[in-house]
Amino acid sequence: MNTPLALNQANLSRLPDRLSRPTYDRGRLTTGIVHVGVGGFHRSHEAFYTDQLLESNGLESDAAAQWGICGVGLRQSDRKMATILKQQDYLYTLIVKHPDGKIETRVIGSIVDFLMGCDDPASVIDRMADPATKIVSLSITEGGYNVDAETGEFDTSNPDARHDVDHPSQPKLVFGYLTAALRKRRDGGLPAFTVQSCDNIQHNGDLTRKMLVGFARLQDPELAAWIDSEVRFPNAMVDRITPVTTDADIEFLRTEFNVDDQWPVVCEPFCQWVIEDHFSAGRPDWQNVDVQFCSNVTPYEEMKLRLLNAGHSVLGILGSVYGYQTINECIHDDLFRDFLRQFFDVEATPVLDAVEGIDLDQYKATLIERFGNPNIRDNLARICLESSSKLPVFLIPTIYENLAKGGSIRHAALVIAAWCYYSEKHADRHGQPLDVTDGLKESLHEAAKATRDDRLSFLRIQQLFGDLADNERFAQTYLEMLDRMDRTPDVSEHMRAVLGDAGGAS
Ligand code: CS2
Numbered sequence: 001m002n003t004p005l006a007l008n009q010a011n012l013s014r015l016p017d018r019l020s021r022p023t024y025d026r027g028r029l030t031t032g033i034v035h036v037g038v039g040g041f042h043r044s045h046e047a048f049y050t051d052q053l054l055e056s057n058g059l060e061s062d063a064a065a066q067w068g069i070c071g072v073g074l075r076q077s078d079r080k081m082a083t084i085l086k087q088q089d090y091l092y093t094l095i096v097k098h099p100d101g102k103i104e105t106r107v108i109g110s111i112v113d114f115l116m117g118c119d120d121p122a123s124v125i126d127r128m129a130d131p132a133t134k135i136v137s138l139s140i141t142e143g144g145y146n147v148d149a150e151t152g153e154f155d156t157s158n159p160d161a162r163h164d165v166d167h168p169s170q171p172k173l174v175f176g177y178l179t180a181a182l183r184k185r186r187d188g189g190l191p192a193f194t195v196q197s198c199d200n201i202q203h204n205g206d207l208t209r210k211m212l213v214g215f216a217r218l219q220d221p222e223l224a225a226w227i228d229s230e231v232r233f234p235n236a237m238v239d240r241i242t243p244v245t246t247d248a249d250i251e252f253l254r255t256e257f258n259v260d261d262q263w264p265v266v267c268e269p270f271c272q273w274v275i276e277d278h279f280s281a282g283r284p285d286w287q288n289v290d291v292q293f294c295s296n297v298t299p300y301e302e303m304k305l306r307l308l309n310a311g312h313s314v315l316g317i318l319g320s321v322y323g324y325q326t327i328n329e330c331i332h333d334d335l336f337r338d339f340l341r342q343f344f345d346v347e348a349t350p351v352l353d354a355v356e357g358i359d360l361d362q363y364k365a366t367l368i369e370r371f372g373n374p375n376i377r378d379n380l381a382r383i384c385l386e387s388s389s390k391l392p393v394f395l396i397p398t399i400y401e402n403l404a405k406g407g408s409i410r411h412a413a414l415v416i417a418a419w420c421y422y423s424e425k426h427a428d429r430h431g432q433p434l435d436v437t438d439g440l441k442e443s444l445h446e447a448a449k450a451t452r453d454d455r456l457s458f459l460r461i462q463q464l465f466g467d468l469a470d471n472e473r474f475a476q477t478y479l480e481m482l483d484r485m486d487r488t489p490d491v492s493e494h495m496r497a498v499l500g501d502a503g504g505a506s
Contacts, residue, residue, distance in 0.1 A: 002258060004254045004258050004259055004260035005258060005259050005260065006087075006088070006259075006260050007088045007091050007092070007093065007107065007259055007260060007261040007262075008087070008088050008089045008091065009026065009089040009091065010089075011259075012091070012107065015107070015257065015259055016257050016258070018105075018257070019093070019105055019106075019107065019257045019259065020104075020105065020106040020107070021106065021107040021109070022051065022054065022055060022107065022108070022109030023055065023058070024054045024055055024058055024059045024109065025059055025065075026068075026109050026112060028059055028065045029054070029059075029065050029066075029067070029068030029110075029112050030065060030066050030068055030132050031068045031069065031070040031112060031113060031127065031130070031132055031133060032066040032067040032068065032132060032133065032134045032135065032284070033046075033050070033067060033068070033069045033070070033133070033134070033135045033136075033137060033284075034069075034070045034072055034124075034127055034128050034133050034135070034136045034137070034193075035047075035069050035070070035071055035072060035111075035136075035137045035138070035139070036072045036073075036074065036136065036137070036138050036139075036140060036174050036177070037072075037073075037138055037139040037140045037141070037144070038071035038072070038073065038078070038081055038085070038111070038114070038139075039081070039139065040242040040243075040244065040245065040265045040266075040267075041139055041198070041238075041240070041242045042071075042137075042139045042198065043092060043094070043108065043111075043242075043265045044094060044240050044242040044265050044266075044267035044271075045198065045238055045240050045242075045271065045273065046069075046137060046139075046198060046273075047069055047108055047110045047111055048094060048108060048110075048240075048271070049271075049273060049286055049289050049290075049291055050067055050069060050110040050284060050286075051106075051108045051109055051110040052289040053067070053284055053285060053286060053288060053289045054067065054109070054110055056288060056289060057285075057288075066132065066134075067110075067284040068110065068111075068112040068113075069110050069111045069112065069113075070111075070112065070113040070114065070115060070127055070133075071085065071090070071111050071113070071114040071115070072114070072115050072116075072117060072124050072127075073114070073115075073116050073117065073118075074116075074117040074118060074124075074172070074173075074174060074177070075117075075118055076118060078116065078118075079116065080263075081114075081263065082114050082116050084262045084263045085111065085114050085263075086114055087262070088261065088262070090109075090111040090112055090113065090114060091107050091108065091109060091111075091261075092107070092108055092111075092261060092263060092264055092265060093105055093106070093107050093108070093253055093259070093261045093264040093265070094106050094107075094108050094264070094265050094267065095249060095252070095253070095264055095265065095266045095267070096266075096267055096268070096269050097266060097267070097268065097269075097373065097375035097376055098269050098373075098375070099369065099372070099373040099374065099375065101375065103375075104269075105253070105256075105257070113127075115127060117171075117177060118172075121169065121170050121171060121177070121180075122169065124177055124181075125169070125171075125177060125180045125181045125184065126181075126184075128177065128178070128181030128182075128193065129180075129181040129182075129184035129185050129188070129190070131190055133193050134193055134194065134279075134280075134281040134282050134283070135193055135194045135195075135196050135279070135281075135283060136178060136181070136193050136194070136195050136196070137195075137196040137197075137198055138174060138195070138196070138197050138198060138199065138208070139198040139199055140174055140199060141199060141386060141389065142199055142200060142201055142386065142389040142390055142393055143386050143388075143389035143439055144174065144199070145199070145201065145207055145208070145211050146158055146161060146173060146175065146211060146215075147207070147211065149392070149462070149463030149464070150462065150463060152210075153210070153214055154175075154210070154211050154214030154215050154218075156218065158173075160172040160173050161173060161175075161176075161215065161218075164176030164215070164219075165215075165218045165219050168180055168183075168219060173215075175211060175212050175215040175216075176215070178195060178212055179212065179215060179216045179219060179220075179223065179227070181193075182216075182223070182226075182227050182231065183220070183223055186223065186226050186230075191230070191280060191281050192226075192227070192230035192231040192232075192280045192281065193231070193280060193281055194231070194232045194233070194234065194278075194279045194280045194281060194283070195208055195209075195212065195231055195232075195233050196233075196234060196236065196275075197233070197235075197236065198236065198238045199238075200238070200304075200305055200309050200390075200393065200394075201305075201393055202298075202301055202302065202305060202393060202397075203235050203298065203301065204235055204236060204301075205233035205234050205235035205236065205276065206233065206235060208233050209228070209231070209233040212227060212231070212233075213227055213228045230280065231280055232278040232279055232280040233278075234275050234276040234277065234278045234279065235275075235276045235297045235298070235301065236273065236274060236275040236276065236297060236301075237272070237273070237274040237297050237300040237301045237304050238272075238273055239270070239271070239272040239273070239304055239308065240267050240268065240270060240271045240272070241267060241268045241270070241370060241373075241376060241378055242265060242266070242267045242268075243266055243267075243376055243377060243378040243379060243382060244379055244382050245263060245264060245265060245266055246266075249264055249266050250262065250263075250264060266376070267376075268370055268373055268376055270366075270370055271290075272292070272304075273286070273291045273292070274291075274292045274293075274294055274297050274300045275291060275292070275293055275294075275297065276293075276294060276295060276296065276297050277293040277294070277295070298353075299352075299353045299354070299355040299356070300355055300358075302352055302353060303352055303355050303358065303360070303363065305393060305394055306348045306351075306352060306394065306395075306397070306398055307344055307348055307349075307352075307363065307364060307367060308367055309390065309393070309394040310343075310348060310394040310395045310398065311340055311343070311344065311348075311367060311371065312327065312371075312378075312383045312394075313383065313384075313387065313390055313391055313394050313395055313415070314339075314340060314343055314395075314411070314412075314415050315327055315330040315331070315336060315340060315371070315380070315383070316380045316383030316384045316387070317384060317387070317415050317418050317419050317422055318330075318336070318339070318414070318415060318418050318491050318495065319336065319380050320380045320381075320384055320422060320428060320434055321418050321421055321422055321428055321429055321489060321491050322336075322428065322429060322490075322491050322492060323428040323429060323430055323432065324336075324380060325379060325380060326377045326378055326379055326380060327371050327376075327378040327380065327383065328371065328372050328373060328374050328376060328377060328378070330371075330380075331368060331371045331372035332372060332374075335492055335495055335496065335499075336495070337368060337372075338499060339411065339495045339498070339499055340368065340371075341364065341368065342411065342498075342499055342502050343411040343412070344364045344367075345364070346407075346408045346411065346502050347398055347402060347407065347408050347409065347411050347412055348398055349364075350402070350405070350407050351398055351401035351402055351405065351407065381434070381435045381437075384422075384434075384436070385437050385438070386437065386438055386439060387419065387438060388438050388439060388440040388444060388464055389439070391416075391419070391464065392463075392464055392465075395412055395415065396464070396465060396466070396468070398412060399412045399413075399468065399474065400466070400468075403471055403473060403474055408502060409473070409474055409477055410477055410481075410498045410501070410502070411498055411502075413474065413477040413478045413480075413481045414481045414484075414491070414494055414495065414498055416458075416459070416465075416478060416481070417478060417481035417482045417484070417485050418481075418485060418491055419458075420448045420451060420458040420459075420482065420485070421448070421485045421489055422434065422436070423436075423441075423444035423445055423447070423448040423458070424445060424448035424449050424451070425489075426445070428489075429488075429489035429490055429491070440461075440464075443461065444458075444461070447460070447461050451482065455479055455482060456469045456475060456478075456479070459475065459478055481494065484497070
């Protein structure tokens with residue numbers, strides 16, 4: 001075999017025809033979108049939709065060419081992405097894996113630049129403040145919003161936040177960057193850009209507004225008021241399962257297409273983006289490539305967070321303790337699949353609002369199919385990554401609402417008891433170590449360990465569970481599950497028990 005062709009602009013025309021690639025003139029693209037947090041998800045979702053749009057309109061007009069994306073990394077951990085994308089002229093391959101084994105591949109061309117904030121903060125601030133920039137979008141993870149869990153306000157105790165208040169031109173957090181850029185725009189008489197959150201958070205736009213205005217107020221109350229009135233923060237629901245890229249994926253492109261892409265992205269065929277149509281300075285015609293615009297995204301967000309994301313966490317935690325590696329492995333075990341479906345039906349759905357035009361039964365069946373896609377092999381370690389930022393959004397609200405309505409809480413209680421075990425042992429039921437990554441790893445571990453003397457210590461972590469420990473009904477059910485986990489960490493036994501008594505009183 002020939003030496004693989006490096007993926008870059010000069011080699012694009014030399015790639016095999018079977019590998020779809022941009023036919024639009026990337027050289028004409030200007031940067032209308034600055035995106036903070038370029039990982040797999042941004043590259044399989046917003047950058048994918050934008051590439052589809054650029055391809056479909058063929059850049060017929062200058063207006064169409066204004067929506068190139070400039071990626072931004074704020075931290076050292078973004079360096080690998082920055083380096084690889086730069087070497088590849090910001091091109092990468094999207095590998096879409098269908099459940100039946102079919103694979104679609106396309107080189108995506110919508111990203112046209114990349115800046116590293118930690119190297120040169122001014123370059124990022126200037127790019128955001130540039131008149132060409134119309135949208136700054138974010139995928140900074142659920143934990144990136146710097147929310148004080150107790151008050152729900154901007155967390156001013158974060159040392160990086162305090163640093164940013166005192167050093168407006170050398171920020172560390174995204175809110176410092178946005179504030180500095182918006183100040184420049186206001187002072188220069190430019191309109192504000194839109195801030196578009198692409199994270200799995202309920203009312204992600206509203207939360208972004210609250211955090212940004214909260215931060216800006218500490219620095220400059222007048223500017224904060226301007227931001228509050230001028231910047232639009234559309235709420236949005238984002239969805240596409242995007243597992244971690246493996247060496248096998250890189251190898252696949254080498255053997256199949258003789259191309260050397262150092263960091264391709266793998267994803268499922270399903271893709272959805274529902275956005276509230278409020279933008280400060282225009283937006284791409286994403287509706288032409290199946291992005292849905294609506295006036296109120298709340299029911300979509302809730303459905304997705306409390307079914308898909310919560311379902312992932314349910315399987316992620318129980319599956320990890322059981323000793324499974326991937327979501328599809330869980331789904332192919334009847335017990336795990338039935339448990340998940342029952343959690344959906346008995347706990348999650350009864351506290352969900354109806355979503356116009358969506359048949360929830362069908363949605364749930366589709367989720368199980370998507371999770372079961374044997375070619376995606378979504379790692380449970382990815383799903384459990386930063387669970388302490390995820391469960392309060394994905395699962396805990398369902399528990400509270402069920403408690404208020406007298407609904408079932410047993411499935412969720414078992415998941416939390418299993419999470420306590422996971423946090424104490426950092427190992428599966430056989431004692432095999434688990435790869436645990438969580439900002440609260442240490443405090444979770446301490447609280448979980450302390451349950452030996454104080455049974456509710458884990459549940460008392462207020463920033464995660466609020467006052468669930470004071471709710472007698474929940475505490476009792478949780479203690480029953482904790483006792484079960486003490487008897488045996490074989491979660492399958494407890495899942496069977498919960499399955500058996502669902503429908504009855506909890
Ligand atoms: C996952 C999500 O992070 C998680 O726990 O549930 O990354 C999920 O795969 C995406 O939200 C799918 O759209």
